[in-house]
Amino acid sequence: MTAGGAEGHEVVAELCPRGPMLLRGVSAVRDEHGELHEATRPVVAVCMCHRSQRLPWCDGTHKAVRRD
Amino acid sequence: MLCPRDRGPLSAMVRLALLGTEDLDLERFTRLADDVPAEGVLTDADLQLALWTLYEPHYGGFEDVPADREWDPRLLAARGVLERRVEAELRRRTGDAVAAGLAAEGPLGERIFDVVAADDGPKVAAYLHRHATSEQVVDFLRERTIFHLKESDPQAFVLPRLQGAPKAALAELLYDEFGGGRPSRLHASMFADGVAAAGLDPRYGAYVDDVSATTLAVNNAMSLLCLHRRLRGAAMGHLAAFEATSSVPSRKIAAGIRRVGLPEVVAAYFDEHVEADAVHEQLAARTICGGLVEQDPGLEEDVLLGVAVCLHLDAVAGAELLDRWNHGPAVAAVAADGPERVAS
Structure with a gap:
């Protein structure tokens, strides 16, 4: 999935199988409660399993979730 | 940092050669290295310190050693003697794990996880x-100074040996490790702030005379893999396993640091690694290792070798730490905590 941006500066979201969503070049992520979380690194991992203790960021907890 | 105190004949010969006191007799050095039995190579403090000391001129160097010793052919030959022993033993110990990884199915990134x-x-x-007691947490930090105070420096040597997507991803990962343009966020600097707050000496190499042989072996393996272009696949496999065993354990370590009441800045370093390594493990396993093997399928075995080397050495070093800290019921309690481990 690709969000629009200035030419040559598009933001590409990368969905990792069984893992988080990687976002490059974003300045912040707004969570479902409307709260804005500043992105402090060049690539951020957004939690997709909703079990992270550091939402909206991935903290690796998805690995403890049983896989099929 | 000054050239470390020797711990036996090999490290003594390296020390004297680096200081310029005595030329290194390569034949004698080789004979002494060959005297170390294969199964003892990774836990031999003298051999591991000699190798660590031979690598260090490629990093920060020693204040009492002339800079041109870095490329002294005789010292490089001595380094090669030790590297051949260590590499052979690492390959011997990880052969089964590498074969199992090769036989498994699915994309390489997934297999690494x-x-x-x-x-x-x-x-x-x-x-x-x-x-852990507060003293044991500090002991852990002391052992870790050898790695964390030059965190990611070994992997930076691999960058020119990669191309395309894996190179871009490693650069992205390293940029984050090196603070994203902010010196105060250099992971090595953050760790230095933490160990200073814990009452330890934050200067790189301050504890090299005190750390265990296996701590030196863990660090030497990274230099071995990262300084040889032919081992670039293994270097990146090692990085992937390292990152993939960091995020969850870092959260536990941060909690332990708070539990024993060490200053908040110590825990903050591990907090940073919970989020950072959740990103880095994806980059390292999928984009770097997966991409590398896509470009050059012949590197698959090397990548899996690096993964296995990281896991094996961390198991050896971890067992030694737990053994040193106690022989009591706490270890059994940890064993009952479930299948988790720590690498970083």
Whole structure:
């Protein structure tokens, strides 16, 4: 999935199988409660399993979730 | 940092050669190195310190050693003698794990995560989380100074040996490790702030005379893999396993640090690694290792070798730490905590 941006500066979201969503070049992520979380690194991992203790960021907890 | 104190004949010969006191007799050096039995290579403090000391001129160097010793052919030959012993032993110990990884199915990135998840090494992070005393946490930090105060420096040597997507991803990962343009966020600087707050000397190499042989072996393996272009696949496999065993354990270590009441800045370093390494493990396993093997399928075995080397050495070093800290019921309690392990 690709969000629009200035030419040559598009933001590409990368969905990792069984893992988080990687976002490059974003300045912040707004969570479902409307709260804005500043992105402090060049690539951020957004939690997709909703079990992270550091939402909206991935903290690796998805690995403890049983896989099929 | 000054050239470390020797711990036996090999490290003494290296020290004297680096200081310019005595030329290194390569024949004698080789004979002494060959005297170390294969199964003892990774735990021999003299051999591991000699190798660590031979690598260091490629990094920060020693104040009392002339800079041109870095490319002294005789010292490089001595380094090669030790490297051949260490590499052979690492390959011997990880042969079965590499074969199992090759036989497994699915994309390489996924297989790396599976191998790491299936590993059941000693649970240092779980012990630090629930049971360690303040002194044991500080002991852990002291051993870790050898690695964290030059964090990611070995992997930076690999960048020119990669191309395309894996190179871009490693650069992205390293940029984050090196603070994203902010010196105060250099991971090595953050660790220095933490160890200073914990009452330790934050200067790189301050504890090289004190750390265990296996701590030196863990660090030497990274230099071995990262300084040889032919081993670039293994260097990146090692990085992937390292990152994939960091995020969850870092959370436990941070909790343990808070539990024993060490200053907040110590825990903050491990907090940073919870989020950072959740990103880095994806980059390293999928984009770097997966991409590398897509470009050059012949590197698959090397990548899996690096993964296995990281897991094996961390198990050896972790077992030694747990053994040093106690022989009591706490270890059994950790063993009951479930299948988790720590690498970083």
